[in-house]
Amino acid sequence: MRGSGGDERSAEFEAFYTACYAEIAGYVRRRVQADEADDVVAGVFTVAWRRFDRVPPPPDDRLWLFGVARNTVADHHRSRHRRLALRVRLAQDAVTAAVTHPGSDSRCGPVQAAMAALRPAEREALQLVLWDELSHAEAATVLGCSVNAFESRYRRARNAVRDAVASTGPAPGHGPASGLRTSTARETAS
């Protein structure tokens, strides 16, 4: 079916795949069970392959792919949820609740619990910036909202986590970092 044009297309897609694989694999692995992650990642890139003619040129292609990954992960969770329902194992929490990874740092328990209690859209705002290392502007693009709207959402989420963690007390090993901001005392603050 593919002639020489197809070979060129394949080579171009392979370069795209190589450039974006690690970020997308990370995004997916942070949101689905480890044993299902490879299939979901493959699903993301399969969509990209089928729609390769519609993938925007760089640098927008990367964020477009994050958008595909977001939808694919959501589809995966819905599908998984339906399967669980058939087994009468309906989860009480939202299908997009944070995934617990065996290798996670146990000291992060309060933070993870606080994040799990967030609304999905707010949790995703934190994860895109602090886990996937997107800028606020990039995360806003992935979520389909403006930068100001994203920042509003990010702020709400971050403050909710901070307050929840504070209410549970400091976690072991999570004391403040050392550091010093330059001097000149100013006592006018009330």
Place this chain on the structure above:
Amino acid sequence: MSIEEQIAQANPVPHGSLPGPDSAPAREALARILRVPAPHHRRPDRRGASRIRPRIALGAAAAAGAIAIVLTQVLPGSPARPSRPGRPARTVAAVLDALAVAAAAQPAEHPPGPGQYQYTDSASLSEVDTAYSPKIYFRVMYRQHRQIWIGYNGSGRIAETNRDPRFVSPKDRAAWIAAGRPTLLVPRSDSRFGPHQLSDGPRNLLTLTTNPARLYALLTERRIEGGPPGPAEDFVQIGDLLRETDAPPALRATIFTVAKRIPGVRLLGTVTDQAGRRGVALAYVNRIAAKGRVPAQLDTSVLIFDPKTSKLLAEQTSVTDARTRKTSLTSWTVYYVSGVVNSVTSTAPVTGHGRNGSGPA
């Protein structure tokens, strides 16, 4: 350690632990994908594009020996003050209808073209978390002034100043004294960004429908922004759609009409915002059940509009302890100016109303 560093540390899959594109699973997946028949379409030219993506938000506060300082939008001040309590009560629907009429009567504002920028001038309360030493940690609030220019091609500029520091609590002040009273001054920041480095450009709302029923369906089905279901999120997304000023008048009018369909929206009446401007306030109260040591609370989101122009003047959030009924203002932002300007140094919009409201800025 700031809360953002703690969240980053909770990342279940750190970047260094990920398989690369040359790993066996990755190569096998690629081989499977390429066996899938694909259309014959050509893809847009990918040559010559940059992949430079500066991070504009997350500071590298985790650097060894560096101070952990995180700017956030937050806290005190007094809540928006209701006025004229004896005035005849109006309904939410009547207020939203009036705002829709005002919105429809405004001149059209077009998204910025080449050489133009979407400019927003706002102020808010910002909180700085300062980790001074392993045992000393304090929080200070600043009044933050922020100007942002977003070009049609995603280039732009962000300028911020922080002033009027105030400690969040006496405990924070005590920690600051214990730290040796370090300066609380935060230098002004002014950053510029090249094409696509700040964003993909201002959001284009021109394609959204102005049919209220269809727009309501798009909103509640989360086909505009995504997000969880429910009226609380509906209200948040109404604010999101109205916060930017490039929505055409007909669409803004429709958004207000759609807001009438959201159950639970409350009318607070005429209030004065943190900039001293009077506007009409609408609120949504979300009841949060008690969880662990955190008591049940009411989270209130407030949007304040200029009744003459329908522009969003300000927004704020507050939390009320459901048991004690004590209310604390948790954040506020006021929007002074928004509109399209002709350069990355201009602060005078060439379209629309420019300055929001008639009060001090």
